């Protein structure tokens with residue numbers, strides 16, 4: 001293994017740990033525990049557990065460890081801790097470091113469950129959270145205080161695809177010693193340079209592009225060795241958010257093809273967004289890769305111009321038209337995952353963001369006509385004709 005490898009090489013060879021059989025494909029160590037040679041060895045392992053030693057799968061497992069090392073290498077982080085889901089990762093990253101009396105600043109455009117942690121759970125344990133419009137650096141500057149412990153945001157928000165300036169927010173946060181925690185799902189590990197741009201902790205739902213084929217739940221927290229082993233691991237190994245070895249193996253194999261998938265999906269998303277922009281049945285076409293996106297300059301700087309694999313379409317005519325559009329599509333499936341090989345369409349206002357008040361949804365731009373479109377690996381022209389026929393149908 002080499003630190004100097006580029007992402008594509010890390011994705012295939014990073015973190016490999018071979019057994020005595022020298023298998024080519026990573027082994028699944030579907031075991032909870034590990035046998036010690038004698039009582040003294042057990043005692044010694046509990047005193048100090050080496051990098052290549054294991055105690056119990058809630059603490060660590062060889063297959064899980066391969067996944068952690070591969071994604072850490074890919075992301076340019078020192079270490080990683082894998083979790084049972086993306087939400088276990090978001091919760092683990094935040095609650096492992098925070099205590100009553102701490103102050104956090106968060107962007108308000110968040111995935112529903114992230115918002116629940118920031119708004120409800122942290123408050124119950126006495127953590128004060130100030131919400132800001134994440135795209136406005138002046139609001140971050142006004143909200144960050146000398147005692148702010150952490151800032152949190154989705155680098156690209158779900159589902160309105162606002163892009164947040166990692167470098168800009170990190171500069172403000174680091175000036176007071178606050179940790180920058182980034183939920184990087186929509187930016188994807190393929191386009192991300194979040195750590196180089198100032199993120200201290202990067203969180204992924206591996207359920208999305210890392211698996212990429214809709215099979216398994218998983219998550220991961222990436223950061224410095226000190227943060228992962230000193231702060232996250234003690235919290236997670238005792239609270240039980242561990243990733244299963246089988247799911248870790250699914251993720252390991254998913255990472256190998258992730259760049260090919262995500263690049264193809266992003267190219268199709270770009271093509272579809274460009275073709276649909278200005279369509280008479282659409283109020284707005286939201287895609288960070290469009291030159292007309294409000295933060296396209298930031299997308300160029302932060303993501304090399306890549307807009308990701310998701311676009312959002314605001315259909316004229318509200319919920320009724322949005323439902324008619326969804327029901328008329330023949331290729332994308334109506335569901336709520338994203339980053340899958342299959343295109344997936346979602347109506348956030350009535351599903352993923354149903355829990356929010358109408359006022360909150362209005363504030364976040366989650367209108368009744370908004371459709372989130374996770375672009376899959378189908379032929380882009382087939383997808384485009386399908387979307388076109390479903391839109392034309394509305395106007396007929």
Ligand SMILES: *Cc1c(COP(=O)(O)O)cnc(C)c1O
Pocket residue numbers: 085086087088090111113114154158183185186205206207208217218219
């Ligand atoms: C899906 C998602 C999560 C949660 O991930 P799970 O694996 O479903 O727990 C967190 N943040 C964002 C931005 C997501 O899209």
